[in-house]
Amino acid sequence: MSINLRRLAAGMAFTLLAAAQAVAAPTPVRFVLDWKLQGVHAWYYLAEDRGYFKDENLAVRIDQGDGSANTVTKVMAGVYDAGFGDVNAIIQNAATRPQEAPVMAYLIYNRAPFALVTRADSPIRSLEDLEGRKLGSPAGGAAMRMFDTLAALNGIDAGKVEWVNMAPNLQEQMLLRGEVDASAVFSVTSYANLLGMRQDPDQGFRWFHYADHGVELYGNGVMVSRKLLAEQPAVAAGLIRAIHRGLMDTIADPDAAIEALARREPLIDREIEKERLRYTLQNVVFTDEVRRIGLGDIDDARMQRAIAQVVDVFGLPATPTVDQVFSRAALPPRDARLVAP
Structure with missing residues (x-):
C-alpha cells in the first residue's frame, strides 16, 4: 500500500472513530429537585446508581432545589432542562405564559399533599369544628391559599377562622405548644418533622387531607421544558423511563433507595427519611386512580377540574387547557407503569 493510501486509510479510520465517539457521547440533562435531599428524592439517586440514566445515554446532573414552585421558574428560565416540582405552579404560569411554561411529563404525587393537622386531644374532630379556631401557616402558604376552596366545598365559613402566620419551621412547635389549634401543612414534610420531634404523627395527631x-x-412530578420535549423527544422519553425505573425499584426496595440517598448526604436520618418515603408513597402516590391508570399519568377530566380550582383560588387571567399543563409524549406504556393493588 502506498504512503498516500495509508494516510487516506488512517484518515478515514480517524474520522469513523470520531463519528462513533460523537454518537456515543451521552446527552447532558440538567435536573433540579424541589428541595434539599429527602427520602422523596431517593428514586432519582437509585436510578443513577443502577445505571438507568446511562442506559438511556444521558448524563444527568441532579441539583438540590429551594421550593417546588421555583422548579418551574428555573426550567422556564432555561437554567434546567427538567425538574421535580409542583404541577399547580405550572398551571399558574401557563395561564400567562403558555408557550414558556414547562409541561408535566410524569406525575408522581397523585394527590397534592395539603392537609390540616391538629393534636389527637383537640376538640377539632371534623372540618365543621374549625370555625372559631386559630389555624397556623406561613404567610402565603399553599395549604392556606387553598383553604377557602376546602371551606366552600364543605360548607365551612372561612371568615370564622383566624389565621396565625409563622415561619415554616415553627408550624409543628406552635401546634404542640397550643398557640394554634391546627396547622395548614404540606403533609409529607410535617409528618417527618413530627417524627424528628419524637412525636407519633399517626397516634398523636389528627389529619384532614384536602384530597379527602x-x-x-x-x-409534584417530573416536568420538562417545552424546548426539550419538542427538539429532543427521545431524550425526554429516556429521562422519564430512567426515573420510572428508579421509582419502581424504590417501591420494591425502599432500603436500597435510602442508601442511595445517604451516599449523597451521609448526615440524613435514615429512619426518618425512610418513614417520609413510606408515608409519601402510601398517602400521595398510591391511589385508586394510579392503580387504574398507572404511575405518571393523570385523569384528564379531574385535571381540568383541578385547573379550574387553581384558576379560582389565584384569580388567574386565563384557564389553561390540560394539554398546556400535561403531556403523555414521554410516558412509558401503561402496562409498565401499573402497580399492584
Missing part, C-alpha cells in the same frame, strides 16, 4: 374533602389538585 373535594380538593382535586395533583401535586
Whole structure:
C-alpha cells in the first residue's frame, strides 16, 4: 500500500472513530429537585446508581432545589432542562405564559399533599369544628391559599377562622405548644418533622387531607421544558423511563433507595427519611386512580377540574387547557407503569 493510501486509510479510520465517539457521547440533562435531599428524592439517586440514566445515554446532573414552585421558574428560565416540582405552579404560569411554561411529563404525587393537622386531644374532630379556631401557616402558604376552596366545598365559613402566620419551621412547635389549634401543612414534610420531634404523627395527631374533602389538585412530578420535549423527544422519553425505573425499584426496595440517598448526604436520618418515603408513597402516590391508570399519568377530566380550582383560588387571567399543563409524549406504556393493588 502506498504512503498516500495509508494516510487516506488512517484518515478515514480517524474520522469513523470520531463519528462513533460523537454518537456515543451521552446527552447532558440538567435536573433540579424541589428541595434539599429527602427520602422523596431517593428514586432519582437509585436510578443513577443502577445505571438507568446511562442506559438511556444521558448524563444527568441532579441539583438540590429551594421550593417546588421555583422548579418551574428555573426550567422556564432555561437554567434546567427538567425538574421535580409542583404541577399547580405550572398551571399558574401557563395561564400567562403558555408557550414558556414547562409541561408535566410524569406525575408522581397523585394527590397534592395539603392537609390540616391538629393534636389527637383537640376538640377539632371534623372540618365543621374549625370555625372559631386559630389555624397556623406561613404567610402565603399553599395549604392556606387553598383553604377557602376546602371551606366552600364543605360548607365551612372561612371568615370564622383566624389565621396565625409563622415561619415554616415553627408550624409543628406552635401546634404542640397550643398557640394554634391546627396547622395548614404540606403533609409529607410535617409528618417527618413530627417524627424528628419524637412525636407519633399517626397516634398523636389528627389529619384532614384536602384530597379527602373535594380538593382535586395533583401535586409534584417530573416536568420538562417545552424546548426539550419538542427538539429532543427521545431524550425526554429516556429521562422519564430512567426515573420510572428508579421509582419502581424504590417501591420494591425502599432500603436500597435510602442508601442511595445517604451516599449523597451521609448526615440524613435514615429512619426518618425512610418513614417520609413510606408515608409519601402510601398517602400521595398510591391511589385508586394510579392503580387504574398507572404511575405518571393523570385523569384528564379531574385535571381540568383541578385547573379550574387553581384558576379560582389565584384569580388567574386565563384557564389553561390540560394539554398546556400535561403531556403523555414521554410516558412509558401503561402496562409498565401499573402497580399492584
